[in-house]
Amino acid sequence: MKGTITDKNNTPINVANILIKKDSLNISEYILPSDGLYEISLNKDYLDKIIIEVDAYGYKKQQKTITNPEKTKSYTLNFKLEDYQESLEEVVITAPRKAVVIKKDTVTYNLKSYLTGEEVKVQDILKKLPGITINEDSGAIKFKGKTIEALLLGGDDLFGHNYVLGSKNINAGVIAQVQAIENYSENALLKGIEDGEKVAINLELKKGRFDFSGNIDTGLGVFEDLDLAHFTSATLLGVTKGYKSFANVASNNLGTNNSPFDHFSSKKNTEQLKEVDYFTEKVIPTTRFSNFLSDNRVNINNQLFGNYNAIFKLNKKIDLKTNLFYLKDHLKNDQFIENKYNFENEIFTTVDDISYSNQPRQFRGDLELKFKTSNTSLLTYNFRARQEDITSTSAIKSNNNNSYETILNSDDFFILNELNYTKRLSGNKAIQVSLYHSRNKIDQMYEVTPSFLSEGDFNLQNVGLDKNRLGGKASFLGSSKNGSNYSVFVKVKSIGHNLKSKLLDVEQGDINNLSQNDLYYSKKKIEQGGYYNFNFKKFRVIPEYSLGILQNDIETIDPLNNQNKTNLVLKNSLKLRYKINRISFLQSSVSYETDNKIENYLFSNNILINNRTLLSNTPKLDLQETLSIGLLYYFYNLQTETSLNVAVNYNKSKNSFFVNSFIDQNRTSINYVFLPESQDDLSGTINGTLFVPFADTFVEFDSNVSILNYKNLVNNSLLRNNESKIASFGINFRTAFLKAINFRNNFNFQYSDTASSDGSLFINRSLRNSFSTLFKPTETVFFKLTSDVFLPSLSNNNELYNFIDFSFKYTPKGKKYSFKLVSNNILNEVNFEQVQVSDFGTNIQRTNLLPSYTFLAFSYTF
Numbered sequence: 001m002k003g004t005i006t007d008k009n010n011t012p013i014n015v016a017n018i019l020i021k022k023d024s025l026n027i028s029e030y031i032l033p034s035d036g037l038y039e040i041s042l043n044k045d046y047l048d049k050i051i052i053e054v055d056a057y058g059y060k061k062q063q064k065t066i067t068n069p070e071k072t073k074s075y076t077l078n079f080k081l082e083d084y085q086e087s088l089e090e091v092v093i094t095a096p097r098k099a100v101v102i103k104k105d106t107v108t109y110n111l112k113s114y115l116t117g118e119e120v121k122v123q124d125i126l127k128k129l130p131g132i133t134i135n136e137d138s139g140a141i142k143f144k145g146k147t148i149e150a151l152l153l154g155g156d157d158l159f160g161h162n163y164v165l166g167s168k169n170i171n172a173g174v175i176a177q178v179q180a181i182e183n184y185s186e187n188a189l190l191k192g193i194e195d196g197e198k199v200a201i202n203l204e205l206k207k208g209r210f211d212f213s214g215n216i217d218t219g220l221g222v223f224e225d226l227d228l229a230h231f232t233s234a235t236l237l238g239v240t241k242g243y244k245s246f247a248n249v250a251s252n253n254l255g256t257n258n259s260p261f262d263h264f265s266s267k268k269n270t271e272q273l274k275e276v277d278y279f280t281e282k283v284i285p286t287t288r289f290s291n292f293l294s295d296n297r298v299n300i301n302n303q304l305f306g307n308y309n310a311i312f313k314l315n316k317k318i319d320l321k322t323n324l325f326y327l328k329d330h331l332k333n334d335q336f337i338e339n340k341y342n343f344e345n346e347i348f349t350t351v352d353d354i355s356y357s358n359q360p361r362q363f364r365g366d367l368e369l370k371f372k373t374s375n376t377s378l379l380t381y382n383f384r385a386r387q388e389d390i391t392s393t394s395a396i397k398s399n400n401n402n403s404y405e406t407i408l409n410s411d412d413f414f415i416l417n418e419l420n421y422t423k424r425l426s427g428n429k430a431i432q433v434s435l436y437h438s439r440n441k442i443d444q445m446y447e448v449t450p451s452f453l454s455e456g457d458f459n460l461q462n463v464g465l466d467k468n469r470l471g472g473k474a475s476f477l478g479s480s481k482n483g484s485n486y487s488v489f490v491k492v493k494s495i496g497h498n499l500k501s502k503l504l505d506v507e508q509g510d511i512n513n514l515s516q517n518d519l520y521y522s523k524k525k526i527e528q529g530g531y532y533n534f535n536f537k538k539f540r541v542i543p544e545y546s547l548g549i550l551q552n553d554i555e556t557i558d559p560l561n562n563q564n565k566t567n568l569v570l571k572n573s574l575k576l577r578y579k580i581n582r583i584s585f586l587q588s589s590v591s592y593e594t595d596n597k598i599e600n601y602l603f604s605n606n607i608l609i610n611n612r613t614l615l616s617n618t619p620k621l622d623l624q625e626t627l628s629i630g631l632l633y634y635f636y637n638l639q640t641e642t643s644l645n646v647a648v649n650y651n652k653s654k655n656s657f658f659v660n661s662f663i664d665q666n667r668t669s670i671n672y673v674f675l676p677e678s679q680d681d682l683s684g685t686i687n688g689t690l691f692v693p694f695a696d697t698f699v700e701f702d703s704n705v706s707i708l709n710y711k712n713l714v715n716n717s718l719l720r721n722n723e724s725k726i727a728s729f730g731i732n733f734r735t736a737f738l739k740a741i742n743f744r745n746n747f748n749f750q751y752s753d754t755a756s757s758d759g760s761l762f763i764n765r766s767l768r769n770s771f772s773t774l775f776k777p778t779e780t781v782f783f784k785l786t787s788d789v790f791l792p793s794l795s796n797n798n799e800l801y802n803f804i805d806f807s808f809k810y811t812p813k814g815k816k817y818s819f820k821l822v823s824n825n826i827l828n829e830v831n832f833e834q835v836q837v838s839d840f841g842t843n844i845q846r847t848n849l850l851p852s853y854t855f856l857a858f859s860y861t862f
Contacts, residue, residue, distance in 0.1 A: 002039035003077040005054055012036020013081060016056035022046060054079045100130065100638045107131070107180040107638060116742060117776055118784060119172040122203065126167060129178060130641040130689065132201070136294065139164035139260070140270045143180045143199045144636050145645060150186065152202040156244055157186065158309050160323065160366070161271035162260040165307055169235055169248045169258065171215045173861055177204040189378055189424045193479045194487070195533060205239065212238045214862055221855020224828050229254060229853040245310035255299035255850050259327050263287065263360040263390070264299045278416060278438045280467040280497070281600060284446050284609045286358065286390045286410055292834045296824070297803065297849055303329040323366035331358040336846040341663060343715055343840055344758045348665055352612070353397040362388040382418040396611050399665060404448055404611045411443045429478040438469045448611050452666065453514060456507035461608040466498040488530035497521040497599065501607050515606040521599070522553040542575040552596055552621045561604060565621040569594050584635040594623045601657050601672045613668045620674035625654040641698065644688040652680040660713040677719070681708040700732040714840055721757040722839040744772040754839045762837035767791040782809040793835045801829050820857040828852035
């Protein structure tokens, strides 16, 4: 028997079974084809019939039968097989997916376990993930209590320290996965070598590797007074083979700050906190308000902000990153400030009614160039330039009778050049060398009309600051197999600080020079130091030290006030950590430091900083000493979403600058004077998270207590001993029902108690509670109703504020666009009052709020 086996297209089938049967059940002989051909001589007897069956994978079986076969005859049988197709019933395998997956140093979150559909931006996602917290004011992100180093996008650090640009503006809908990375290193060559205490957050995108996505949001509405309310925001996120970028343009007058720069309050952003040594502080502040409420309640603005961030992978060795910024804003607020002073022998009240306007404008460009000179070496160059101009004006009615108008122009220029070289040596060792130069130049001109220092027409205060910083550092780093690591370094820096000021009083063309400063401050420091992280079983011991020589010089126009001093400075610390298990540890720490911190206390003659206040210092180059002791218990189980952190810290400083102030109804003079006195503070924190399974509810609590013992002088008094006690208690809950409705509640109680050795005692207690109802009846509709209640002072129950906000969002099924209706401050609270106490009085600040507004918004995602 022989023949061919092909498919319907006459293509030979090589893999098949050719079965020879006497009946339908039993196989007598078989053969395999070769190149679609078969041939076999049968060895057994077949009396009635021969059944030939061909079985090939992916084809229907086929049979042919020979009846009454003849033994000596040859038979040719060809087979053409048909494709086999069969529909199977669907088989569904279900299993609960882990909400958190921990693999080595990376924690990966299953977002479906946490999100409810109300999330708009990345920040809204991160707030709901266990272990991650976000500071509502600065936008700083923490993971397990540690501030993150970077917010990565697909593994790349696109934003640097200004990562709030990404968390505030990237659309939540494009995020597929969030990862928290422990033991993170910005420099890949130092991975596994440097101190592994750093953390980062990585965002993975939903779409493919080569893609562009973005969104356009725009809204239009009216305020209660029928003025126009508007906002527009457009973002573009690009990911291609050699390019990654994020750009956004935003404009609004709804109190939203889309930039990482805060011109409304005096809070520093994440970048400024990390690089504080590069900058010089403005002597005359450009803000006059501390805010207890969120910006979208108080920040009456008209902002335009644009930003472009990009990483270009020019080739396998060179990466170029650019960050460009533009900001223009117009901030307004009306403030009523009442200070009730109670000194030992006098009691009086001052009142300022201020209408304030602040118009900042900023241009900024950053560049980072990374050149991988070899597989074991990396050269990095950083450049940054910023130009900031701020015009601040105010109309002031003081003590209900004196009226003033002020204008402050501030010009702030900053430039930074930084070069870093890293070389990884054989084994787990590396060397790193860095050089930098920065310059920060600030010019300020402040005018008060009429003069409050005399009967003159106006006062004019000019201040010029110019800070130059030059330095370098060389480090040798290494690690061992048991996870221990170490570093030794030599560091040098030189700071030159020029300060010139002139306070003029002008009356009918006559100019009187009331106060003048002209000084140059020089600081040179060379130090050697290092640390060693030593692991032994469950213990980790971390000693750290630095020893240096510090030379300070102050040169002024009056040679009698010149000072110079050379000191030996040191900083030593020791941490001892005991690892209880993989999710908890106990740590104690102690540190002692001597240094000179005079840069903010240089000028000795008066500078006018507002319509009431003159500021001066009594400089001294003596060293200041600081002792710190801490104890920490840490527990964090991401799998059960349970955490508990308890911390106690004690700080004591000796030889410090103390406030010597003189206050009357019209003027405040503040002089910072150096005294060989001590002051200390003790603080404690307890915070944690608990998931209650039977109620599908997360409970979060956060309590802080601090006791500060400090000294000051007021109105020619003797040195006063003061004690300030501040406590806050917060408890929040949020439900995680799979049903259509969920709830959020945040409760906070604050207590302030300040007492002085002269018998003065000032106490204030305040409450805040925010309750939200989230209703999602279908996949396309989402409602949110919030009541935010404030009681600034329990002693004045009449001042209670209730903010009612409502939003409705409709997203058509399967569409990329959505509509949103928003009404904020529905009860139209027109102002807000906050109370603060000090050791000599009570401060009450009342400010106007954004009025009630309603707008309709349209969003499109692509």
